[in-house]
Amino acid sequence: MSALKLVFNMLIFPGGLFAIMLGMLLMGVDRKLYARIQRRVGPPLYQPFIDLVKLLQKEILVPQTANYTVFRAAPLIGFIGMLAAAVMIPISGVYPGLDSSANLLVLLYLLATPALALMIGASASGSPYSAIGYSREMSITIAYEAPLLVVLMTVAMKVGMANGGFADFSLGHIISYQQQNGSMIFDITMLPALLAFLCCIPATIGTVPFDIPEAETELAEGPLLEYSGSGLAMYNLTGGLKMVIISALAVALFFPGTLGSFWLINLLWFVFKCLLVITLTITVVRATRARMRMDQALKFYLTVPVALALVSLVLTLLGVRI
Amino acid sequence: MGDLIKNIVKKSPWIYRINAGSCNGCDVEMATTALIPRYDVERLGCKYCGSPKHADIVLISGPITAVVKEKVLRVYDEIPDPKVVVAVGICPISGGVFRDSYAIEMPLDGYIPVDVNVPGCPPRPQAIIDGVAKAIEIWKTKL
Amino acid sequence: MGTFLKIALKNLLKGPSTDKYPFGETFVPEKLRGKIKHDPEKCIACHMCEHVCAGGAIRLREAKDGSGADFVVWHNSCAFCGLCEHYCPTGAIHLTNDYHTAHLEKDKFSYVERTFVKYKPCSVCGQPFIPLIPQLEEVVYGEHGDKKGLSTMCEKCRRKAVWKDGVFK
Numbered sequence: 001m002s003a004l005k006l007v008f009n010m011l012i013f014p015g016g017l018f019a020i021m022l023g024m025l026l027m028g029v030d031r032k033l034y035a036r037i038q039r040r041v042g043p044p045l046y047q048p049f050i051d052l053v054k055l056l057q058k059e060i061l062v063p064q065t066a067n068y069t070v071f072r073a074a075p076l077i078g079f080i081g082m083l084a085a086a087v088m089i090p091i092s093g094v095y096p097g098l099d100s101s102a103n104l105l106v107l108l109y110l111l112a113t114p115a116l117a118l119m120i121g122a123s124a125s126g127s128p129y130s131a132i133g134y135s136r137e138m139s140i141t142i143a144y145e146a147p148l149l150v151v152l153m154t155v156a157m158k159v160g161m162a163n164g165g166f167a168d169f170s171l172g173h174i175i176s177y178q179q180q181n182g183s184m185i186f187d188i189t190m191l192p193a194l195l196a197f198l199c200c201i202p203a204t205i206g207t208v209p210f211d212i213p214e215a216e217t218e219l220a221e222g223p224l225l226e227y228s229g230s231g232l233a234m235y236n237l238t239g240g241l242k243m244v245i246i247s248a249l250a251v252a253l254f255f256p257g258t259l260g261s262f263w264l265i266n267l268l269w270f271v272f273k274c275l276l277v278i279t280l281t282i283t284v285v286r287a288t289r290a291r292m293r294m295d296q297a298l299k300f301y302l303t304v305p306v307a308l309a310l311v312s313l314v315l316t317l318l319g320v321r322i
Numbered sequence: 323m324g325d326l327i328k329n330i331v332k333k334s335p336w337i338y339r340i341n342a343g344s345c346n347g348c349d350v351e352m353a354t355t356a357l358i359p360r361y362d363v364e365r366l367g368c369k370y371c372g373s374p375k376h377a378d379i380v381l382i383s384g385p386i387t388a389v390v391k392e393k394v395l396r397v398y399d400e401i402p403d404p405k406v407v408v409a410v411g412i413c414p415i416s417g418g419v420f421r422d423s424y425a426i427e428m429p430l431d432g433y434i435p436v437d438v439n440v441p442g443c444p445p446r447p448q449a450i451i452d453g454v455a456k457a458i459e460i461w462k463t464k465l
Numbered sequence: 466m467g468t469f470l471k472i473a474l475k476n477l478l479k480g481p482s483t484d485k486y487p488f489g490e491t492f493v494p495e496k497l498r499g500k501i502k503h504d505p506e507k508c509i510a511c512h513m514c515e516h517v518c519a520g521g522a523i524r525l526r527e528a529k530d531g532s533g534a535d536f537v538v539w540h541n542s543c544a545f546c547g548l549c550e551h552y553c554p555t556g557a558i559h560l561t562n563d564y565h566t567a568h569l570e571k572d573k574f575s576y577v578e579r580t581f582v583k584y585k586p587c588s589v590c591g592q593p594f595i596p597l598i599p600q601l602e603e604v605v606y607g608e609h610g611d612k613k614g615l616s617t618m619c620e621k622c623r624r625k626a627v628w629k630d631g632v633f634k
Binding site: 343359360362365393412416417418419420422435436437438439440441442443445446448449450453455456460 | 482484521533539
């Protein structure tokens, strides 16, 4: 029975169908809000669904200098990684998540799979624009993984030290700690860590000011240049899923509060919190900032969010309680 | 069922621009149809994409000069089917003011099959939106 | 950073400023240079518009039976520059403010404006010729007016009439 439950979790809720719907909804809201900030009307909210259906009707063109098998198979790596990650994230009050002692570390590795898929796909394309695109993607991945790691260490240590150990990487324990002692967002020593995590989100998704690999005007769409038809649809879908995973992770790590015990209300509250995270970190930043250069982005990521996360880490290690 | 899918799909055409030796007048008008808030083309679901492999409707401006002819034909081959070609401005339709020049051999429909013409020098942004709407109707029949 | 956030919030509150076209009406200025319109009653077939046309879109050819002239302007080669309207001596050709010019490829060569300038027969010998329109008579004959009815005669008869007694007697 548990195998069937696992398949249900992976394909319908909360992975698969639910995650795809939520991802497309988040992308639609992002585009509509971005247009409204610029005083335009903007596309309807269900536009990403239409884009997906349209992309499946186009023919697939493979360039001559490309490695055919790797080119066709690369988009699937990110998609399957994100589906697996969606099974693990708990939604408090609705779904407990796959509990094990090293949940968070596995999630960290799975979060890197879409970037990996982009890199493999781009290098299999055999075109110079894609080559520049994927080398830039590698650099920016190194940049934003550093503060992400420090933030996850901080949260794990906070929960672990409260329970008498050193660091506890299990998401189930993190959520039960917050249900007992209040969410981490109300704890002043953890606020710098929250800020550092929110700073990493634009680079993870790949929007302005850190969308250097996919710079449209400079590189003619960078790594995705040679993809058309179902490959491109798979990449867009992976982008939407990554939005869901990263905002669900932010919600689970820092503010997983519930509103009562009815599952539908908790689900809607979770969707609302995801929308809030995406609106504040992606849409507003995208509408008011310009794109940074590669060296400026690296300098920013390796100083500001790392410093903020280290402040939280030191305060947690010293056991300071405010 | 096919009709339902066609009605859904026609709401998301992606546009790609090719400048085949133009003076940039029509290019400026094409950029304003998408980017400025006043003539928003994203309401119809369109999006300017950076790669020819993502495109459905291609807008070509400029007379096809001898230097740029090979490159336009190569980029045109990279666009996946089904696609619609729109000739913007009088230059690709008939040569325009450069008609008897030494650098122009044939208008655009001597090289590739054109579907919609939008004359004007440059055409008004509302006329370009008209042309794109007609192109979307033709694209629906080709799906 | 603060100013941009304030602008973003103000924009969200003001609402969209998009023109309603193609779902509604749009603003058309009165003097917009749009498609050509030709009035054959006022045309004297001087070929001035054909000479100055930037795109080479205008063509005036005499009909084979000599009863008039065919006037064709091909909209697909017209640059809407307005030179023909500026140089026309009688104001027969002018630009409307019609900007709806998108059409399908199969109508490409039939997207024209075609009129026929009719010649009138001479009052003396009956040969058809290009008439002089009343607006230009004042320019040619001044305040004396056309006393001998020269504007209704063809060139040969006119020459004979003037050779006999001059223009105004």
